[in-house]
Amino acid sequence: xxxxxxxxxxxxxxxxxxxxxxxxxxxxxxxxxxxxxxxxxxxxxxxxxxxxxxxxxxxxxxxxxxxxxxxxxxxxxxxxxxxxxxxxxxxxxxxxxxxxxxxxxxxxxxxxxxxxxxxxxxxxxxxxxxxxxxxxxxxxxxxxxxxxxxxxxxxxxxxxxxxxxxxxxxxxxxxxxxxxxxxxxxxxxxxxxxxxxxxxxxxxxxxxxx
Numbered sequence: 001x002x003x004x005x006x007x008x009x010x011x012x013x014x015x016x017x018x019x020x021x022x023x024x025x026x027x028x029x030x031x032x033x034x035x036x037x038x039x040x041x042x043x044x045x046x047x048x049x050x051x052x053x054x055x056x057x058x059x060x061x062x063x064x065x066x067x068x069x070x071x072x073x074x075x076x077x078x079x080x081x082x083x084x085x086x087x088x089x090x091x092x093x094x095x096x097x098x099x100x101x102x103x104x105x106x107x108x109x110x111x112x113x114x115x116x117x118x119x120x121x122x123x124x125x126x127x128x129x130x131x132x133x134x135x136x137x138x139x140x141x142x143x144x145x146x147x148x149x150x151x152x153x154x155x156x157x158x159x160x161x162x163x164x165x166x167x168x169x170x171x172x173x174x175x176x177x178x179x180x181x182x183x184x185x186x187x188x189x190x191x192x193x194x195x196x197x198x199x200x201x202x203x204x205x206x207x208x209x210x
Contacts, residue, residue, distance in 0.1 A: 001167060002168070002169050002205055002208050003104060003163050004103070004105075004106060004168045004169070005103050005105050005106070005169045005170075006107075006108035006169065006171065007106070007171050008108060008109055008174070008177070009107060009115070010083050010111075010115075010173075011174070011191065011193040012171050012172060012197065013095075013131075014084050014085065014086060014088075014091075015086040015087075015193060016084070017083060017085035018038075020083070021079060021081075021082030021083045022034050022037050024079035024082040025037065027079075028067060028071055028079055029067040029068065029069065030063070030066065039174075039193075040110070040148075040177065041110055041148065042147075045059055045066075046059075049113075050147060051142065051145065051146065052141065055113075056073070056112070056114065059112075060073060060076055076114055077114040080112065080114040080115050081115065084115070086194075087125060087126070092125055093198075094201060094202070095134040096134065097202075098205070099136075103205070105134065105135050106136055106138065106139055106161070107131065107135050108154075108157060108170065109139070110140075111140050116138075116140060120132060120138075137161075139160075141153065144156050144157075148180065149176045149177045151184065154181055154184055154186065155184075164185075165184050169187040169189065169201070169205070170187065171191055172191065173190065173193050187204065187208060189201060
């Protein structure tokens with residue numbers, strides 16, 4: 001029986017647009033933005049930020065050195081938010097439905113302080129609600145100190161939630177991330193960025209809870 005449902009953020013809850021974020025970082029002066037930004041798991045100083053190895057201020061300092069001039073926190077936030085293209089109403093409605101059905105819902109995302117400043121604000125859904133309105137818990141890489149698809153990321157959540165892998169459903173758009181979760185016995189659904197994955201979740205929940 002499924003007790004806990006874990007949702008990735010970009011490419012699942014919201015439609016992700018890496019190209020827009022690349023454009024925005026390029027506009028800040030980052031020459032190699034296209035090779036520096038990844039759709040799923042960041043590397044370099046971008047990965048260090050999302051892995052919790054450096055703070056947002058340390059990231060700004062390192063980014064400023066790469067670019068050759070200082071970058072403000074808000075300008076960097078704007079560049080990161082290029083990833084957040086759209087928040088489909090169907091996704092929000094699904095989260096509300098699942099909570100009413102008694103499932104525990106949690107975010108399970110590789111992300112950073114810049115993105116979460118929006119996600120946890122009343123700007124998030126355009127209705128004055130943050131993601132906390134829809135989720136019971138937020139598990140984010142920079143606080144866990146691990147990036148998906150590392151085993152530690154998932155073990156941390158299972159331990160905190162005190163649930164078994166088979167009692168957990170994980171939705172992510174990264175093949176590597178869903179493969180890692182599946183190898184641990186977690187039920188998985190691989191979403192496709194921008195497409196409707198909500199019916200798959202409802203079907204999975206109905207099937208596993210028979």
